[in-house]
Every structure is written in structure tokens, then in C-alpha cells.
Amino acid sequence: MTDVTQAPVPQRQNEHKATAEKRKKRLKQRLAAELRFRTYGLMAIALGLFFLAVLFVSIVSNGYSAFQQTTITLPVTFTEAIIDPQDRRTDDPEALLRSNYNSILANAVAEALGLDPANQTTMRHAMRLISLNAGIRLREVVQEDPSVIGKTLSVTFLASAPADAAFKSAGKEERLGSGHGLNQTQEVWLSELIAQGSVNQSFNIGFLVNGASSRPEAAGIGVALAGSFYMLVIVLVLALPIGVASAIYLEEFAPRNRFTDLIEVNINNLAAVPSIVFGLLGLAFFIGYAGVPRSSVLVGGLVLTLLTLPTIIIATRSALDAVPFSVREAALSVGASRMQAVFHHVLPLATPGIVTGAILGMARALGETAPLLLIGMVAFVADYPESPLDAATALPVQIYMWAGEVQQGFIARTSAAIMVLLVFLLSMNVIAVVLRRRFEKKW
Structure with missing residues (x-):
């Protein structure tokens, strides 16, 4: 149907x-x-x-280009009548410090270029081919070996920033570049020195070892690197043990109540606080209340420690939480105490994550600028710090200061310093990734 x-x-x-x-x-x-x-x-x-x-x-x-430096080598006559006319160097060694070395340099430049040293206007323009630190260089030569007085030696000087830039452009274009601060006459003089073989170029080791300077050709990041290194050491010594100990207590031993919940929330909030707030805290407490010297390595390290602590605590807690609870149970079941289970079994397994978090936290501290500006690390520092209480600066702050300079030569040094900072930051991040992948456990 x-x-x-x-x-x-x-x-x-x-x-x-x-x-x-x-x-x-x-x-x-x-x-x-x-x-x-x-x-x-x-x-x-x-x-x-x-x-x-x-x-x-x-x-x-x-x-x-900042990693290459132009130098000018000239035969210099260390005239005794100028350096020590009264022959007082034996009784008064400091007499050599007061000598007119710029006059000796002017005579050497005039002889190399065939100029009249009595013509002050011409010599003033000619001397701008050489760094203003050249007189200090001559003084150092005499101080190291006073026997050079009365002799003629070849001495190598730093070229001025305009001459350095002009010579570097000449290497590309087979002629002296324009727009570097040299007039036409100075370009002719520099060409003469090049023809004589007096102008050379070499790796700029001074950029990596010198301190701050108002002259681009003599400025370097050595003191800033030292300041950053010392501050990172302080961060490592203070932030790592305090941060790890705090994380272990909060994750493994602290009771679960409103108080510990409040602490955890505040730690997470501190990790997101703008870094300049930590600078204000350091200015008010460490400098204003505790009396730590302004611009010192110690105050910079303490401020960066406060900045890094939340990151290390959060990373350590995450590493401890990633260890399976069965590891703790197994340790307790064979008679280990709770502390033995944590320090003998859980902590070693969490170490790769803890180290990774510490490295990333220090990398953040290395690149910070704002909190250091508030505590005076922006000061002009030309000498290496000898103690934690000495004035210092940091590499990011040095970059900030150079970026505000009006001289053309500082542009290359600013970019070169950024390259060095990026290399350090990239290296620290690569190390963190390698450590995590090498030692992490698959559960």
C-alpha cells in the first residue's frame, strides 16, 4: 500500500x-x-x-661608519724651547703639564701643509682638520717618555669629525664629500694630506673604550658599557635570590587566603607599571630618604632591581607551576619533607624556566632609560666608575644624550651605539631561548 x-x-x-x-x-x-x-x-x-x-x-x-676612525699622522718636533724652556722637568715634573702643546701641533700642521704658522686665521682653519684632543695626545707622549723632548717623531692624531666624514665619503666617491663642515680650502688641505699618505683609517677601538666627550671623534661607549654591566651585576645579586625565594614561598608554602591573593595581584600589577614610576620611587626613597648618591651605580642598580623583581617572580612561579604535582607526591611518598621535595626535586626541574625568566628580566633592565633619567644617570661621565658610589651612566642613556646633540658626527655614533645595544639584547634573548629548549622537560 x-x-x-x-x-x-x-x-x-x-x-x-x-x-x-x-x-x-x-x-x-x-x-x-x-x-x-x-x-x-x-x-x-x-x-x-x-x-x-x-x-x-x-x-x-x-x-x-662609526666603527672606523680616520687618523692623521704628522712628524712632530718636540721643541724644548716651547715645552720646557727653563729646564725644570727634573725638579718639577708637573711643568710638562703646563706646556703649550697646541703651539707644537700648529708648527707640525704648518710644516706638513706648507703654511705660515704666524698667520693665525689660516692656522685656525687648518687646525680644524685635527681633533681638539690632539694637544692632550702630545702631552701624553711627553709624559710617558720625556726623552722625546728635542726630537722629531711621527705622531698619530684623531681627525676631526668633519674631516673624518669627508674622508669616509671620499673612499666611496673617489673625492672629498661635501656637506661635512669643511670649506673649500680645508678640503684642499685634506687632499694634500691624503696625497702625502698621512691620512689613514682603522678600526675605531676608542668607540668601545672611551667615555663621554663633547667631540664626536673622541666619544665612546666604554664608560656607559661599564655602568650597564655594574648595574646588571647588582640586579643579578639582588633581584635573582629575592625574586626566586619570593616565588617559591608564594607557590609552594604560602597559604591560600586573601592576603596572599592580594600580594599576587599586586605583583602582577607591578609587572605592568610604567618604568618611569620606578624611577620616581628610586628618586624619592633611595636618593631622597636613604641618601644614596645621585647618578651612582648603586642607585641605578637598586632601581633596576625593583623593575626586574616582578618579572622574575612571575617567571619563577610559572616554572614551578609547570612541574607536575606527581613529582611532589612521589618525593613526599618516600619520606621527603615538603622543603626537601621542593628544593631537591621541584626546583632543579624548574631551573631552566627560572634562568630564562631572569635573563629576560635583565634584558629588560638593560634597555631601560626612563627610570635612569630621573635618578641622574644622564650626567656627563667621562671616567670609569671605581666603586658603586661613583657617578656612571648606562648605554641606553648614552644613546639618549647623543641623540640630542646637534653635531653631525654624533648621528653615526648614536646609531652605532644602538647596534651594540641590540646585539646585547638579541644575545640575551637567544641565550634564554636556547636554555629553555635545551633543558625543558616534556611531561
Whole structure:
């Protein structure tokens, strides 16, 4: 007997066909949406890489030249009538410090260029080819060996920043570049020195070892690197044990109540607080209340310690939490105390994550500038700090100060210092990733 409620076969076929068409349409729309999402994601990544490449190329193109320094070698006559006319160096060694070394330098420049040393205007322009530190260089030569007085020696001086830039552009264009601060006459003189073989270029070791200077050709990041290193040592000595101990207590031993919950919330909030707030805290407490010397290595290290502590605590707690609870149970089941279970079993397994967090926290501290500006690390420091209470600066602060200089020579040094800072930050992040992948356990 035929079911009268059953639809005719052609109608059912049409319904199935329409349903199949709808499914195909929805599938096509879903695939198109996934394709669009993937395309947008690739475009975002490509755009980010493009801007990163532009930034990197800009920094390298401006900064690579700072790692090369132009020098000028001249025959210098250490005239006794100028250095020590009364022959007092035996009884009064400090007499050599008061000699007119700029006059000796002027005579050497005049002889090399065939100029009249009595023409003050001409000599003033000619002397601008050589760094103003050249007189100090001559004094150091005489102090190291007073027997050079009365002799003629070849002495190498730093070229001035304009001469340095002009000579570097000449290497590319086979002629002296323009727009570097040299007038036409000075360019002719520099060309003469180049023809004589007196101008050379070598690796600028002074950039890595010298301190701050108002002259670009003599400025370096050595003191800033030392200050950053000492401050990171203070951070490592203070922040690592305090942060790890705090995290172990909160994660393993602290009771779960409102007080510990409040502490955890505050630690998480401190990790997101702008770094300049820590600078204000350091200025008010360490300098204003505790009396720590302003601009010292110690106050910088203490401020960076406060900045780094939340990061280390959070990373350590995450590393401890990643250790399976079965490890604790197994240790307790064989008779270990709770402290033995934590320090003998859990902590060694969490060490890679703790070390990674500590390195990342120190990397953040290395790149901070704002809190250090508030505690006076922006001071002009030319000498290496000999104790934690001595004035110092840091590499990011040195970059900040150079970026505000108006002289053209500081542009290359600013970019070069950024390159050095990026190398250190990249190295620390790579070390953190390698340590995590090498020692992490798969549970």
C-alpha cells in the first residue's frame, strides 16, 4: 500500500540537490574566509618585517661608519724651547703639564701643509682638520717618555669629525664629500694630506673604550658599557635570590587566603607599571630618604632591581607551576619533607624556566632609560666608575644624550651605539631561548 504522505521522487531529488548546493556554498564561503584570514595574516607579517628591515637598514647605514676612525699622522718636533724652556722637568715634573702643546701641533700642521704658522686665521682653519684632543695626545707622549723632548717623531692624531666624514665619503666617491663642515680650502688641505699618505683609517677601538666627550671623534661607549654591566651585576645579586625565594614561598608554602591573593595581584600589577614610576620611587626613597648618591651605580642598580623583581617572580612561579604535582607526591611518598621535595626535586626541574625568566628580566633592565633619567644617570661621565658610589651612566642613556646633540658626527655614533645595544639584547634573548629548549622537560 503506497504512503500518500511521502513526497514524489522528483521533489525529494530537488530538495537534496538544493541542500547540497547550500552546503557547497557554505563550504566555499568558509574556505574563502579562511583564505582571506591567512592572506591578511601574511600581509601583516610582511608589513611588520618590512618596517623592521627599514629600521634595521637605517640604523646600520647610519652607524657602521662609526666603527672606523680616520687618523692623521704628522712628524712632530718636540721643541724644548716651547715645552720646557727653563729646564725644570727634573725638579718639577708637573711643568710638562703646563706646556703649550697646541703651539707644537700648529708648527707640525704648518710644516706638513706648507703654511705660515704666524698667520693665525689660516692656522685656525687648518687646525680644524685635527681633533681638539690632539694637544692632550702630545702631552701624553711627553709624559710617558720625556726623552722625546728635542726630537722629531711621527705622531698619530684623531681627525676631526668633519674631516673624518669627508674622508669616509671620499673612499666611496673617489673625492672629498661635501656637506661635512669643511670649506673649500680645508678640503684642499685634506687632499694634500691624503696625497702625502698621512691620512689613514682603522678600526675605531676608542668607540668601545672611551667615555663621554663633547667631540664626536673622541666619544665612546666604554664608560656607559661599564655602568650597564655594574648595574646588571647588582640586579643579578639582588633581584635573582629575592625574586626566586619570593616565588617559591608564594607557590609552594604560602597559604591560600586573601592576603596572599592580594600580594599576587599586586605583583602582577607591578609587572605592568610604567618604568618611569620606578624611577620616581628610586628618586624619592633611595636618593631622597636613604641618601644614596645621585647618578651612582648603586642607585641605578637598586632601581633596576625593583623593575626586574616582578618579572622574575612571575617567571619563577610559572616554572614551578609547570612541574607536575606527581613529582611532589612521589618525593613526599618516600619520606621527603615538603622543603626537601621542593628544593631537591621541584626546583632543579624548574631551573631552566627560572634562568630564562631572569635573563629576560635583565634584558629588560638593560634597555631601560626612563627610570635612569630621573635618578641622574644622564650626567656627563667621562671616567670609569671605581666603586658603586661613583657617578656612571648606562648605554641606553648614552644613546639618549647623543641623540640630542646637534653635531653631525654624533648621528653615526648614536646609531652605532644602538647596534651594540641590540646585539646585547638579541644575545640575551637567544641565550634564554636556547636554555629553555635545551633543558625543558616534556611531561
